[in-house]
Amino acid sequence: MMSGLVAGKSAVVTGAAQGIGLEIARVLAAHGANVIVADLDSRRVQDAVGQLSEVGRVIGVTGNVTDEQDVQSFVDTAVREFGGLDVYVNNAGITRDASLRNMRPEDFDAVITVHLKGAWLGVRAAAAVMREAGSGSIVNMSSLSGKSGNPGQTNYSAAKAGIVGLTKSSAKELAHKGVRVNAIQPGLIRTPMTEAMKPGVFAAREADIPMKRAGEAVEVANVALFLASDLSSYMTGAVLEVGGGRLM
Template sequence: MRLKGKVAIITGSANGIGKAATIRFLEEGAKVVIADIQAEEGKQFEKELTERGYDVLFYQVNVAKKEEVEKMVEKVKEHYGKIDILINNAGITRDAMLVKMSEEQFDEVINVNLKGVFNCTQAVSKVMIEQGHGKIINTSSVSGVYGNVGQTNYAAAKAAIVGMTKTWAKELGRKGINVNAVAPGFTKTAMVDKMPEKILNYMESITSLKRLGEPIDIANAYLFLASDESNYITGHILHVDGGIMM
């Protein structure tokens, strides 16, 4: 098993890509903290996995709230004694064209998708520094690389994650901590399902593999970067996008 005995926090893991990653990590022997703001979905997912014999812990948290994140990390450390892996997967969209985007829409996405990553990484990295090891994987996006119509807020946050990933890789490498990011393409989740069909068809047409991604495609990338197989990789942005816009 590639993650046997490892403790992983996966944010936004009650649904979508995070849910797929949770199952994949458990299959590889990890103990997983399901960190999500959605209490009902999170508790139900925890129950299902516990009944299957997996070691999981659901913790309701708003990653945009620094105090909530710090309390979660403290509780996880108390419960498991360590934190080996952090997957900063939580994210939201509040799409609108530039001239119509409200301040609230902009701030909400920045607070969750960018500040949330900062909050979680800052809190968890302190634990990892004490341990002398750790793997941190952030979630960027092709929107952060190429931009995307109607996603000023989302693209800004995901582009900034690239810069933070490389900065943290430089700061934390000497402490034995690898920091990388995954940049997914358009992936079949509830978030993408809200997009107009004609846009999804267009995205398929400009993708070399001529399909949208599946949550498991991204989960497997997280797994690789969280495993010992990536021990000499840091500061890297792994594109998992089917060859979009090549």
């Protein structure tokens, strides 16, 4: 692995106490970034910081991405502790799956609020700092579900599709200020969330992937690293699929 792709940069990763978020924080720290691990679960935040402290400089912050003041605290902590903000990854998310007929309105609202409003608050707070600095990279986590739709996920698919629109609109607003906004659309990735799927369902979804396997969290994290680094310096408003070719 190359080292130093984001050396000295300051990063915030939301939903970073487990799964893809934890791996993104790990990869950024391994490549030299100072990282704020932000998550709602304070115990898992402490565990994540304990794991990642051996990799690089990492600080844990507990907060809710749906709360404007909490999101602002993520940004403020990065600026105070690291001297600025160069990278912001909107990764936090939840699922509340049910058929269209059986889904409760509150479960639709919860998923839309965490994914879409949470990402919007993150983009807004991060951009306020980055545009003054004249540089920065914001990475939003969408999903292939936001492109193709999944049965039982009208809330999740709608939120992830909305993140694509948010990414492109904010990218157009911020490009002239030197701030880049891009998105990643993971497919089937091995995480604590997908490991809860029934084995038969998981196997059936793997069979639909041209590469015939699920992805690993690090394979998504490496794409986040690319978008966070200067290797992607002429990219903004892009949506990168990380799904083993599932929607070719």
